[in-house]
Amino acid sequence: MRNHPPAAAAFIRGFFADLESRGITAAVLHGWQNAFEDKPGDIDFALETAAFQKLVPQVHQWCVSQGWQLCQVLRHETTAAYCVCASVDHPEQVVALDACSDYRRNETVLLTAEELLERREPTPWGGMRLVEAMELRYRVAKAAVKKKNPEKSATEFARYSATARAEVTEWLKTRWGVHLEAWDAGAVAQALRELRGKTRNRPPLFALGSLARIGGRILHPSGLVIVADREPEWVEELERRCGNYFRRTRTAAFWQVGMVRDLVQSTAIFLPRRSGLALRLIPANCVLELNPSWDLAACVGAIATALAARCAKRNGLRAD
Numbered sequence: 375m376r377n378h379p380p381a382a383a384a385f386i387r388g389f390f391a392d393l394e395s396r397g398i399t400a401a402v403l404h405g406w407q408n409a410f411e412d413k414p415g416d417i418d419f420a421l422e423t424a425a426f427q428k429l430v431p432q433v434h435q436w437c438v439s440q441g442w443q444l445c446q447v448l449r450h451e452t453t454a455a456y457c458v459c460a461s462v463d464h465p466e467q468v469v470a471l472d473a474c475s476d477y478r479r480n481e482t483v484l485l486t487a488e489e490l491l492e493r494r495e496p497t498p499w500g501g502m503r504l505v506e507a508m509e510l511r512y513r514v515a516k517a518a519v520k521k522k523n524p525e526k527s528a529t530e531f532a533r534y535s536a537t538a539r540a541e542v543t544e545w546l547k548t549r550w551g552v553h554l555e556a557w558d559a560g561a562v563a564q565a566l567r568e569l570r571g572k573t574r575n576r577p578p579l580f581a582l583g584s585l586a587r588i589g590g591r592i593l594h595p596s597g598l599v600i601v602a603d604r605e606p607e608w609v610e611e612l613e614r615r616c617g618n619y620f621r622r623t624r625t626a627a628f629w630q631v632g633m634v635r636d637l638v639q640s641t642a643i644f645l646p647r648r649s650g651l652a653l654r655l656i657p658a659n660c661v662l663e664l665n666p667s668w669d670l671a672a673c674v675g676a677i678a679t680a681l682a683a684r685c686a687k688r689n690g691l692r693a694d
Contacts, residue, residue, distance in 0.1 A: 382467050383410040385459070386417055389436050389471065390501030393676055398425045398432075401502045403512050409499040412658065416456070416470040417518075420490040420504075426453065426475035433457045433471060434691045438522045442469075445681035447689060448596050448640055451478050453487075458619055458681075465678035466671075468618040473647070477512065478517040479573040487513060506507055507538040511545055518570040524563035531557055596620075596636035598675065599629070601648045601663040609644050616677050629653040642677075659684045677687055 387409060393400045398419035410417070416469045421429065446458035453476040462469040462552075475487040490512065493505040504512065506608050510531065517527040531539065539557055544566060546552040550572055552567040597620065602609055613623045621640040626633070633643055638662055643651075648663055662680045664673050685691070 381461065381464070382469050383459075385440055386410045386443060386469055387473075387499050387501065388440065389433075390419070392436055393425075393432075394500070394502065395400050395420065397519045398422065398472070399491050399494075400425070402497070403490075403504060404509055406497050406499075406503045408502070409497075416472040418472045418474075420474055420477070422491060423453075423475045423487050426455070426473065429455055429473055430457070430689050431460065431691065434686070434689070443678065443682040444685055444691070445470060445678055446596055446640070446685055448621070452481065453478055453638070456459040457546070460619070460682075461676075465675045466615055470618070477515060482573040484515040484519070484573070496649060506534060508540040510534045510538045510542050514542055514566070515569065518566040519573055521570070522566070523655065524548065524566055525559040526555065528557060530560040550674055564612045592638055595634075595637035595657065595660050596640040597660065598643065598677070599633075599637070599643045599645060599653065599661045601645050601661065603666060608670070611671055613642070613644060615670060615674050619677065626648070659687075 390400065390402065398421060400419055403418040403420060404646070405418070418628065423539065425432070429638060430444070430447055436442075437444045442459050443460050443462055444457060445460050446456070448456040448458070450456070451474070454474045455504045457471040457473065459469045459471060476483045477485040490504065490508060493508060494502045495505055497503050503509070513527075516522070517524075543554050546554050546569065550569055552565050552572075555561050600612075601611060604612075609625060613625065617623050622636075622644040623642040623644070624636065625644040627646065628649070633641075634656070635641055636657065648661065655660065659680070662674060662677060668676065686693070
């Protein structure tokens with residue numbers, strides 16, 4: 375859970391206002407009610423297909439204009455991009471802009487960008503959001519593919535109007551052949567299982583979009599080996615402070631072959647020393663050795679700077 379300070383909330387709101395000012399059709403998918411002043415998790419949003427292709431430079435430009443930096447772009451589906459942004463002056467302020475055009479899982483499209491964005495409504499803070507029924511449709515689809523707790527999901531879904539629930543019930547039946555008889559936890563659990571089952575087919579091995587995405591993740595890992603020869607408590611605190619830059623973190627006494635997979639899966643790996651031939655063979659921009667004299671704040675800043683430089687090089691981004 376992230377508790378965004380005011381500067382981060384303003385950064386998020388400004389980003390969506392900037393998209394609208396440029397004529398880019400986008401909408402926050404959920405969690406817009408408190409204007410991101412105290413927003414848990416990531417900022418999920420959808421934008422039109424043409425704009426999605428230019429999203430990374432757009433996010434980078436917004437970061438530069440606000441004194442922030444784009445540190446990571448993680449791609450786990452062909453029409454999704456998880457953009458990790460951080461304040462330059464306060465690098466522990468991290469915002470993840472989690473974008474999609476079509477919402478898909480294993481290349482099964484659950485909701486197209488056109489469906490998501492067909493009906494939008496303005497928010498009180500200036501951006502746009504989905505209409506209620508489409509937001510619920512997205513929440514149901516996400517709960518299915520993310521294996522959300524059905525009891526908690528049923529409680530969340532109950533907050534939506536009967537009209538919105540009726541529209542989603544009809545969508546599940548006509549689009550997916552899933553019959554949601556009621557909105558209690560048991561019925562929701564069954565419907566989510568059935569919908570999830572529709573997305574279990576893996577994409578063809580040689581599907582060009584998937585092949586390029588998977589190849590990019592392997593050739594350009596988003597994880598980082600962080601060499602920090604410090605006390606375990608100090609490393610644990612550093613791990614906590616910079617964890618939002620990665621999908622996961624781990625510590626180890628030495629490099630292991632299986633950690634290559636961790637690097638591909640956007641893991642921060644903390645090691646006490648840089649040793650072994652295998653570690654020397656991984657990409658240089660996937661290893662960062664911290665100066666023992668640096669304090670925690672300086673180390674977080676160094677990690678953010680290293681990630682931003684790597685991200686800029688990989689995506690052909692310019693400082694201006």
